[in-house]
Amino acid sequence: MTTLGAMQHWPLRVMRLVDHAEREHGDGEVVSAWADGLVTRSTWRKIAKDARRMAQALEALDIKKGERIATLAMNHGSHLTAWYGAIGMGGILHTINPRLFEDQLDYIANHAGDRVLLYDQAFAGLVERMKPRWPGIEHYICFDPPTGSSGGAAGDWAFADWIAAHDGNYTWVDGDEREPCALCYTSGTTGNPKGVLYEHRSTLLHTLVEIGPDIFNLSKRSVVLPIVPMFHANAWGIPWAAPATGCKLVLSADYRPATMCRLFREEGVTHSAGVPTIWLTMIEHIESTGEQPGDLKQVTIGGSAAPRAMIKWFRNHGIDVGHAWGMTETSPIGTCGARPLGWEAMTDDEQIDYISRQGRVPFGVELRIVDDEGVELPRDGHTSGRLLVRGPWVIQRYFRAAEDSTDADCWFDTGDVATLHPDGTVQITDRSKDVIKSGGEWISSIDLENAAVGCPGVAEAAAIGIAHPKWDERPLLLCVRAPGSEVCAATIRNYLAGQVAKWWLPNAIEFVDELPHTATGKLSKKTLRDQFRDYRFADATDMVGRD
Numbered sequence: 001m002t003t004l005g006a007m008q009h010w011p012l013r014v015m016r017l018v019d020h021a022e023r024e025h026g027d028g029e030v031v032s033a034w035a036d037g038l039v040t041r042s043t044w045r046k047i048a049k050d051a052r053r054m055a056q057a058l059e060a061l062d063i064k065k066g067e068r069i070a071t072l073a074m075n076h077g078s079h080l081t082a083w084y085g086a087i088g089m090g091g092i093l094h095t096i097n098p099r100l101f102e103d104q105l106d107y108i109a110n111h112a113g114d115r116v117l118l119y120d121q122a123f124a125g126l127v128e129r130m131k132p133r134w135p136g137i138e139h140y141i142c143f144d145p146p147t148g149s150s151g152g153a154a155g156d157w158a159f160a161d162w163i164a165a166h167d168g169n170y171t172w173v174d175g176d177e178r179e180p181c182a183l184c185y186t187s188g189t190t191g192n193p194k195g196v197l198y199e200h201r202s203t204l205l206h207t208l209v210e211i212g213p214d215i216f217n218l219s220k221r222s223v224v225l226p227i228v229p230m231f232h233a234n235a236w237g238i239p240w241a242a243p244a245t246g247c248k249l250v251l252s253a254d255y256r257p258a259t260m261c262r263l264f265r266e267e268g269v270t271h272s273a274g275v276p277t278i279w280l281t282m283i284e285h286i287e288s289t290g291e292q293p294g295d296l297k298q299v300t301i302g303g304s305a306a307p308r309a310m311i312k313w314f315r316n317h318g319i320d321v322g323h324a325w326g327m328t329e330t331s332p333i334g335t336c337g338a339r340p341l342g343w344e345a346m347t348d349d350e351q352i353d354y355i356s357r358q359g360r361v362p363f364g365v366e367l368r369i370v371d372d373e374g375v376e377l378p379r380d381g382h383t384s385g386r387l388l389v390r391g392p393w394v395i396q397r398y399f400r401a402a403e404d405s406t407d408a409d410c411w412f413d414t415g416d417v418a419t420l421h422p423d424g425t426v427q428i429t430d431r432s433k434d435v436i437k438s439g440g441e442w443i444s445s446i447d448l449e450n451a452a453v454g455c456p457g458v459a460e461a462a463a464i465g466i467a468h469p470k471w472d473e474r475p476l477l478l479c480v481r482a483p484g485s486e487v488c489a490a491t492i493r494n495y496l497a498g499q500v501a502k503w504w505l506p507n508a509i510e511f512v513d514e515l516p517h518t519a520t521g522k523l524s525k526k527t528l529r530d531q532f533r534d535y536r537f538a539d540a541t542d543m544v545g546r547d
């Protein structure tokens, strides 16, 4: 017989976050910058009350515990309320990415079995087109108030009216901490999107860890503005982390850099997070207008590798960079780079090298690299292999899948190739399908791209492998010039020659007006490979010298 300890049983359930915020940080602000430019203010007290009203409204629609409530919306306070309202009544919150293709949207909502959809007016046209393809969705609720021509399609509820009919006298639905609370689909770069079903427990453990100093470093003194959509891996968990700390939360439906800079200054934002593409446009904006990002102290860059030049730029502006790696399947935080002991003794270059890698795991995440036979490889800072991960906020099995996606020891194959360093840092070499296989060895497309954007005049770069008769694949580098720049291929090539091994140098450099991005703002290598499927190097028999 198991003998239990004598401490309290306190299931790790998500609604405890709102209860805590309401009780301890009731006046704590949640600011919403709406798509039309309006800025509104709410508090955790009001959000908790409205979430209770919404839970009642869902029950009035006969929605039951465990059923899926979807959102198709940008970041704002009503969306936040809806997260907690849906989970509070025992439902599963399904955040849908509106940037997916309509076939994917069709697949996702039907696969999830969504019964209710809450959406932004901005997506009303999309919703109308999708309605015939979503037979399971019985109720449509528009977040925007019904003024003038806005407020959703005819017959749909407006969020404020829908919840106003209820008094908020409601007790959250209780249950086991391992019950599901949220569902998020990966963007499906290959095959159909796959659903990751988060639990109350996994979400709370992830929250407790990510607020710490080595990750988001959030406290009651912070003002955080995630520039990550709430449908992208739950805005990296920031809407859970804010009520845990009582920090001020600023949500914006508009990601244009001018709006961001204004919010940074006017709301006193200290912490922000986003993918490199977002920071790229922000840096360009600041450089061309001279606008300043106010009191911004820390940015977390993740989702794709943060280029060295970007890390340098932030440091030169007195802003700390945390470089995070993770995926929808890891809730999403897997690692983050923060200053280690001995930081002050490191040279400038050493510090940038350190942050250019993808950081260290927090307690709760375990990593290993293996070869193609599954044999563990050394953590020597040189050897690279398939990156496996496990831990209490890492996926076990995709939603509705018949089988686990892990091996018998719970290791999940991330699809990334990485090197583990003796100091505990991780270096993502590439996604296994993006790595350029040249003469039996690997060229990291990430490293080539990051080196290229360090060249003055290059705004963005992407490297893909092109079939080559002798070397199997060789790199093609596609560059977007910075506004006003006339940088040429020879200049970039000379610059790269000082940064990467000679045999890594691209066989060709082409200029494009823009590069394709995925629904989560990352370079879409798959689209690029399709676009350049028939591309051939001018001299495909070219010898590639090795250093």
Ligand code: ADP
Pocket (backbone or CB within 6 Å): 186, 187, 188, 189, 233, 301, 302, 303, 304, 305, 306, 323, 324, 325, 326, 327, 328, 329, 358, 414, 415, 416, 428, 430, 431, 446, 518, 520, 522
């Ligand atoms: P998708 O990009 O398929 O929508 P995710 O948003 O979950 O799915 O992306 C996870 C992937 O993004 C990781 O497996 C990894 O390839 C990449 N990634 C995330 N963070 C980083 C980083 N800091 N550096 C390099 N790659 C990263």
